[in-house]
Amino acid sequence: KAGVTQTPRYLIKTRGQQVTLSCSPISGHRSVSWYQQTPGQGLQFLFEYFSETQRNKGNFPGRFSGRQFSNSRSEMNVSTLELGDSALYLCASSFAGGKNTGELFFGEGSRLTVL
Amino acid sequence: GQQLNQSPQSMFIQEGEDVSMNCTSSSIFNTWLWYKQEPGEGPVLLIALYKAGELTSNGRLTAQFGITRKDSFLNISASIPSDVGIYFCAGPTGGSQGNLIFGKGTKLSVKP
Numbered sequence: 693k694a695g696v697t698q699t700p701r702y703l704i705k706t707r708g709q710q711v712t713l714s715c716s717p718i719s720g721h722r723s724v725s726w727y728q729q730t731p732g733q734g735l736q737f738l739f740e741y742f743s744e745t746q747r748n749k750g751n752f753p754g755r756f757s758g759r760q761f762s763n764s765r766s767e768m769n770v771s772t773l774e775l776g777d778s779a780l781y782l783c784a785s786s787f788a789g790g791k792n793t794g795e796l797f798f799g800e801g802s803r804l805t806v807l
Numbered sequence: 808g809q810q811l812n813q814s815p816q817s818m819f820i821q822e823g824e825d826v827s828m829n830c831t832s833s834s835i836f837n838t839w840l841w842y843k844q845e846p847g848e849g850p851v852l853l854i855a856l857y858k859a860g861e862l863t864s865n866g867r868l869t870a871q872f873g874i875t876r877k878d879s880f881l882n883i884s885a886s887i888p889s890d891v892g893i894y895f896c897a898g899p900t901g902g903s904q905g906n907l908i909f910g911k912g913t914k915l916s917v918k919p
């Protein structure tokens with residue numbers, strides 16, 4: 693079973709630009725969550741999508757957005773990039789069809805550097 | 808807001824030693840999760856705990872769900888070099904599967 697795939701793995705942007713990150717969940721998983729990981733703040737929840745609908749959103753500004761497609765693939769977008777947006781962005785998928793086990797399957801992440 | 812406090816922040820141990828780390832919260836959690844992240848990888852779930860007082864093992868790893876539901880412990884016995892990584896405790900918040908709050912992690916280094 694293929695794992696969670698995130699693209700691109702690495703990218704460099706400059707302040708003011710925007711970026712789109714992509715995530716393909718494990719086949720059959722309908723929930724996709726996004727997390728930002730930084731040395732200072734650790735792992736922070738951005739948002740979760742289920743059946744193309746945003747189910748939950750973390751405490752991030754509106755510059756951070758996402759969407760989910762009918763095949764469960766998800767994208768997140770960050771507009772007007774700031775230096776502080778430099779981070780590892782992790783996508784996680786889960787089945788979300790039964791008991792809420794808390795088990796998330798993470799991808800390897802997309803490392804964004806903003807110059 | 809909710810916060811998970813992990814300690815210690817880092818550990819440097821000799822191969823073969825046992826390791827203990829813990830996680831505390833001011834809020835009650837109904838589920839405690841322990842994840843491990845290795846360099847260049849995303850976190851991987853090690854152990855999930857669903858009941859206060861529960862003690863669960865996964866190979867050399869043992870985790871406990873505190874009776875107060877405000878803490879959890881993870882022990883690693885007879886550590887080996889591949890135990891190196893960052894260990895995170897986590898708990899669900901927001902009522903949905905994908906919304907977890909994570910501790911800041913315990914970075915484990917093992918000297919052969």
